[in-house]
Each structure stands twice: as C-alpha cells, then as structure tokens.
Amino acid sequence: KAGVTQTPRYLIKTRGQQVTLSCSPISGHRSVSWYQQTPGQGLQFLFEYFSETQRNKGNFPGRFSGRQFSNSRSEMNVSTLELGDSALYLCASSLGDTEGRDTEAFFGQGTRLTVV
Amino acid sequence: AQKITQTQPGMFVQEKEAVTLDCTYDTSDPSYGLFWYKQPSSGEMIFLIYQGSYDQQNATEGRYSLNFQKARKSANLVISASQLGDSAMYFCAMREGRGSTLGRLYFGRGTQLTVWP
Numbered sequence: 001k002a003g004v005t006q007t008p009r010y011l012i013k014t015r016g017q018q019v020t021l022s023c024s025p026i027s028g029h030r031s032v033s034w035y036q037q038t039p040g041q042g043l044q045f046l047f048e049y050f051s052e053t054q055r056n057k058g059n060f061p062g063r064f065s066g067r068q069f070s071n072s073r074s075e076m077n078v079s080t081l082e083l084g085d086s087a088l089y090l091c092a093s094s095l096g097d098t099e100g101r102d103t104e105a106f107f108g109q110g111t112r113l114t115v116v
Numbered sequence: 117a118q119k120i121t122q123t124q125p126g127m128f129v130q131e132k133e134a135v136t137l138d139c140t141y142d143t144s145d146p147s148y149g150l151f152w153y154k155q156p157s158s159g160e161m162i163f164l165i166y167q168g169s170y171d172q173q174n175a176t177e178g179r180y181s182l183n184f185q186k187a188r189k190s191a192n193l194v195i196s197a198s199q200l201g202d203s204a205m206y207f208c209a210m211r212e213g214r215g216s217t218l219g220r221l222y223f224g225r226g227t228q229l230t231v232w233p
Binding site: 033048104105107109110112 | 151153158159160161162163166207209215216217218219220221222223224225226
C-alpha cells in the first residue's frame with residue numbers, strides 16, 4: 001500500500017512569488033492535514049481537510065491556503081512568499097472515520113521550501 | 117501554556133539498552149489521544165505508537181511502549197533494546213477531543229536520540 005506522497009521534495013522560490021505544494025494521501029484516507037516545521041517554531045498546524053471541506057485552521061495568515069479534491073488529494077498554496085516561509089511542509093493523511101476512530105496519522109516525507 | 121512538553125533536548129543511549137523519552141501534556145478535555153513520532157534526518161515523520169485517554173492499558177508496538185500516567189499527565193515513550201537505526205528526533209503529540217476527523221495535533225519540541233555502539 002503506497003504511503004503519503006508529497007511533491008515536489010525540494011523547492012527554491014524567490015521572495016514575492018507564490019508556490020503550490022501537493023499531497024496524495026494513502027488510498028482510502030479522506031482526511032489531509034498540513035504542518036509547517038521550522039527550527040524556531042517547531043511543528044505548527046496549518047489546516048485540515050476532509051471530504052473537500054476545510055475542517056480546522058491554524059493561526060497562519062491568509063497567504064496560506066489549501067484545498068482538497070474529490071480524490072482526497074490536497075494542495076497547499078502560499079502567495080507572496082516571505083523569507084520566513086522557508087520550512088519543511090509536512091502533509092498527514094488519516095482515515096477520517098466518522099465514528100471517531102481516527103487514531104493514526106501518516107506523514108509524507110515533506111516538501112522543503114527555501115525562499116531566497 | 118504549552119500543550120506538549122518534552123524536557124529532554126537530547127538523549128544518548130548505548131546499543132541494546134532501553135531508553136525512556138519524557139512527555140507531559142496539558143489539556144482539560146477528558147477525551148484526547150497521544151502520539152509518538154520518529155523523524156530521521158530525511159524529514160519523514162514515522163508513526164510509532166498511539167494511546168487514547170480512555171485506554172486502560174499502556175500501548176505497545178514491538179520495541180516501543182508508552183508509559184501512560186494519566187494523573188501525572190505524562191506519556192513517556194520507552195524504547196527497549198535500542199538499535200543504531202533508532203537515532204532520530206522523537207516527537208510527542210496530542211489530539212484533543214474526539215471528532216469525526218483527526219483534527220489538529222499539538223507537537224512538542226522533540227528529543228534528539230543518539231544511539232551509540
């Protein structure tokens with residue numbers, strides 16, 4: 001069974017540009033969450049999507065947005081990039097079970113974004 | 117206040133020895149879940165073990181066990197018979213509530229474990 005796939009693995013962008021990151025969850029998983037990891041702030045929750053709807057949102061500016069498609073694949077977009085957006089962006093896939101039995105989240109290898 | 121606290125920035129253990137990584141949590145929700153992840157230098161977060169707040173027994177997964185002390189709000193990870201490949205960053209995380217989806221995970225700052233021969 002394939003794991004969580006994030007593309008691209010590495011990305012270098014210039015300040016002011018925008019970027020789109022992609023996440024394909026494990027087959028059958030309907031919930032996708034995004035996290036930003038930096039040395040200074042650690043792991044911070046960005047947002048969660050389930051069945052194409054944003055369920056939860058972290059404390060990030062509106063430049064960070066996301067969406068989920070009908071096949072559960074998710075994309076995250078960051079507009080007007082700033083140097084501080086340089087980070088490892090991790091996507092987590094979980095079952096999204098409606099009976100509250102979600103007990104595992106599987107992460108992808110992440111996209112390492114560098115803003116110069 | 118921090119939801120998850122990991123007080124050991126770094127730990128060292130000799131191969132084949134057991135090691136305990138500390139984690140304390142803070143929540144007023146009676147329903148929550150606790151997770152441990154391993155992150156090697158490659159960046160991928162690898163799920164190790166889960167403990168639900170209502171679980172009566174401590175969770176175990178192979179060489180990993182979770183020492184869950186609810187009254188103390190601690191969820192320490194015990195790795196038995198350490199291997200060189202266990203060298204990595206270890207994160208404790210918590211989910212509050214029991215919604216229909218996983219929701220938000222709160223992570224600690226991590227513990228860098230180094231296993232030496």
